[in-house]
Amino acid sequence: MAPVSDAAVISVNDLRKSYGSVHAVDGISFEVRRGEVFGLLGPNGAGKTTTIEILEGLNKPDGGSASVLGMDPTHEGNRLKELIGVQLQTAALYPNLTVTELIGLFGRFYRHARPTSELLNEFALDEREVALSKELSGGQRQRLSVALALVNDPEMIFLDEPTTGLDPQARRSLWEQIRTFAAQGRTTLLTTHYMEEAEQLCDRVAIMDHGHILEMGTVNELVARHFKERTVRFISHADLTDERLATIRGVSKVAHEDEETVLYTTEVPATIGALLELGEQLQLTGLDLAVRRPTLEDVFLSLTGRALRD
Amino acid sequence: MNMRGLWPLTLANIKSFYRDRASLFWTIAFPVLFVVLFGSIFGSNSPSTFNIGWVDQDGTPAATSLRDGFATVPLLALKNETQDQALADMRNGKLDAVIVVPQGLGAALTGGASAAGNGPFQLIVYTDPSRQTASSTVQQVVQQVIGGINQQLSGTPPALAMATRPLQSVDLSNAAYFVPSILAMALMQLGIFASIPLVGQREKLILKRLNATPLSRATLVLSNVFTRLIIALAQTVIIVAIGALMFGVTIVGSIAVTAGLVVLGAMTFLAIGYVIASYARTEDTANALTSIVQFPLMFLSGIFFPIEFMPDWLRPVAAFMPLTYLGDALRQTMVGGAAYAPIGIDVLVLGGWLIASFLISARFFRWQ
Numbered sequence: 001m002a003p004v005s006d007a008a009v010i011s012v013n014d015l016r017k018s019y020g021s022v023h024a025v026d027g028i029s030f031e032v033r034r035g036e037v038f039g040l041l042g043p044n045g046a047g048k049t050t051t052i053e054i055l056e057g058l059n060k061p062d063g064g065s066a067s068v069l070g071m072d073p074t075h076e077g078n079r080l081k082e083l084i085g086v087q088l089q090t091a092a093l094y095p096n097l098t099v100t101e102l103i104g105l106f107g108r109f110y111r112h113a114r115p116t117s118e119l120l121n122e123f124a125l126d127e128r129e130v131a132l133s134k135e136l137s138g139g140q141r142q143r144l145s146v147a148l149a150l151v152n153d154p155e156m157i158f159l160d161e162p163t164t165g166l167d168p169q170a171r172r173s174l175w176e177q178i179r180t181f182a183a184q185g186r187t188t189l190l191t192t193h194y195m196e197e198a199e200q201l202c203d204r205v206a207i208m209d210h211g212h213i214l215e216m217g218t219v220n221e222l223v224a225r226h227f228k229e230r231t232v233r234f235i236s237h238a239d240l241t242d243e244r245l246a247t248i249r250g251v252s253k254v255a256h257e258d259e260e261t262v263l264y265t266t267e268v269p270a271t272i273g274a275l276l277e278l279g280e281q282l283q284l285t286g287l288d289l290a291v292r293r294p295t296l297e298d299v300f301l302s303l304t305g306r307a308l309r310d
Numbered sequence: 311m312n313m314r315g316l317w318p319l320t321l322a323n324i325k326s327f328y329r330d331r332a333s334l335f336w337t338i339a340f341p342v343l344f345v346v347l348f349g350s351i352f353g354s355n356s357p358s359t360f361n362i363g364w365v366d367q368d369g370t371p372a373a374t375s376l377r378d379g380f381a382t383v384p385l386l387a388l389k390n391e392t393q394d395q396a397l398a399d400m401r402n403g404k405l406d407a408v409i410v411v412p413q414g415l416g417a418a419l420t421g422g423a424s425a426a427g428n429g430p431f432q433l434i435v436y437t438d439p440s441r442q443t444a445s446s447t448v449q450q451v452v453q454q455v456i457g458g459i460n461q462q463l464s465g466t467p468p469a470l471a472m473a474t475r476p477l478q479s480v481d482l483s484n485a486a487y488f489v490p491s492i493l494a495m496a497l498m499q500l501g502i503f504a505s506i507p508l509v510g511q512r513e514k515l516i517l518k519r520l521n522a523t524p525l526s527r528a529t530l531v532l533s534n535v536f537t538r539l540i541i542a543l544a545q546t547v548i549i550v551a552i553g554a555l556m557f558g559v560t561i562v563g564s565i566a567v568t569a570g571l572v573v574l575g576a577m578t579f580l581a582i583g584y585v586i587a588s589y590a591r592t593e594d595t596a597n598a599l600t601s602i603v604q605f606p607l608m609f610l611s612g613i614f615f616p617i618e619f620m621p622d623w624l625r626p627v628a629a630f631m632p633l634t635y636l637g638d639a640l641r642q643t644m645v646g647g648a649a650y651a652p653i654g655i656d657v658l659v660l661g662g663w664l665i666a667s668f669l670i671s672a673r674f675f676r677w678q
Contacts, residue, residue: 276456
């Protein structure tokens with residue numbers, strides 16, 4: 001586990017930002033502690049990017065206060081920018097500069113910069129060092145974009161959907177890099193709409209929707225807070241109607257996800273037993289039974305009535 | 311002010327520029343193509359004949375036989391004119407040079423004047439010094455003819471001599487007109503085309519990404535200015551070199567003033583480029599706006615033909631265009647071209663456009 005200390009490196013209090021009549025950020029408060037990987041989780045338009053950009057000093061809040069590394073990002077942005085690393089949602093790169101040139105260039109904007117070769121190596125970009133950024137693959141661009149966020153050896157990094165568009169392998173390797181960063185006692189604030197990412201990577205998450213923080217805590221806390229049940233899943237079958245399933249012992253709710261039926265139950269063995277019995281009666285095969293603890297996805301669904309990816 | 315990153319960013323901008331084929335074409339290849347094309351079509355390197363205005367103020371048989379002497383030179387086509395008419399024709403480009411035979415030739419050749427010890431009688435030759443080939447050919451021919459006559463008369467001291475007078479022609483068929491004009495056009499394109507990568511960088515969120523670093527906005531703008539100025543100087547060297555090597559057009563005026571005008575012109579059109587970037591949201595819009603601004607400037611600013619050739623109703627438009635004044639100032643300074651306005655006015659008008667454009671873009675330019 002990352003060495004998380006009690007010192008807050010980010011503290012946000014009643015932060016607000018509106019665009020016209022849209023309240024992009026509507027009075028949110030949270031703290032991030034040193035060494036933590038903190039995730040802002042929510043669908044597109046939830047206000048994650050606006051929040052992160054206010055903390056980076058790229059956007060001015062309408063109300064409330066924010067402090068990053070003890071500085072006010074709105075008024076002490078120049079001093080703050082020396083110490084933070086930023087990765088925007090879009091890999092914003094000069095198309096006609098090479099990987100090496102871009103890392104070297106960004107390094108020159110800071111008082112202290114890490115050696116280019118070190119970053120090339122760390123992000124497995126050494127084979128593409130002379131490639132123009134426009135020639136890179138999506139995954140390579142994303143890695144370069146994160147490498148640029150680390151060029152000044154920052155105390156904390158802001159990553160806005162860092163793994164969007166990455167294949168699973170590239171995603172896992174980026175998680176590993178973030179864990180290494182956190183293990184050095186440095187802080188990460190990231191946004192994501194991948195549940196798995198939040199569950200695997202984040203020490204704590206805040207679930208955002210419509211500019212509000214709906215829930216905040218560790219993944220375990222959030223799941224335990226919302227669900228006493230476990231879920232039993234199987235491939236849906238016409239003969240297994242919702243009415244019939246709802247009568248099974250322990251089942252509190254029947255839901256459907258893609259081709260699967262999801263039973264929420266407080267008594268897993270009894271539910272499975274009854275289900276198998278039903279299957280035998282109806283001579284069903286290939287139900288593909290699985291038992292799962294509810295996920296953040298379920299928490300989000302129960303908080304908003306919508307699936308996160310929608 | 312924190313200027314860290316200024317030179318690395320300028321260098322990066324220049325690299326981005328020369329790796330972008332489109333910008334390289336419009337700012338370097340396109341004007342070079344124009345100079346070569348127009349120079350070759352209209353400002354032929356070695357014309358077969360030169361049109362000469364013949365002004366006979368003497369009217370004696372001696373003058374007539376002198377004319378016959380010149381008429382035998384196959385390079386020259388003589389045309390009898392009054393002095394005013396001849397000089398006007400030369401300014402308009404109908405004549406390449408004017409030879410004036412002042413009154414008193416007959417008397418001088420029959421011995422009166424030279425016997426009186428007034429020195430040799432002088433023929434006055436008007437040539438355009440910015441057109442080296444025409445100018446030197448005509449002068450050589452005149453010298454040879456005079457030499458022949460002096461030999462025949464075998465008098466000492468020589469009876470005839472030549473006095474040359476410079477006269478700038480606004481000849482369409484004159485590479486000297488095109489070289490400074492197209493340099494002005496190239497500077498205009500360099501400046502307003504700057505809007506396209508700028509809007510592109512905003513659209514691609516590069517400006518936003520830079521804003522997340524300690525790089526200051528002043529440094530960013532200054533770096534763009536330096537980038538364009540460095541490219542402008544490169545353009546100037548290339549265009550002037552081609553003018554000199556291919557068409558013999560050399561800078562007759564002050565190089566320092568020329569350089570100053572190049573800088574002023576580049577800055578003015580760069581500021582106009584920033585105005586375009588203030589209004590264009592996407593790179594495509596910037597592209598379209600750039601064309602909309604570019605073509606009227608190109609054709610209504612006396613770049614391809616002098617403003618005197620324009621219909622009357624179009625002239626006020628030309629008088630409004632900043633490129634009119636940059637072209638005019640560069641022509642006057644580089645090749646001693648006929649003035650559309652005094653250089654001071656040219657500089658004032660350009661300065662006015664620069665300041666106005668700067669204020670507009672300072673007010674309306676969006677970084678995100």
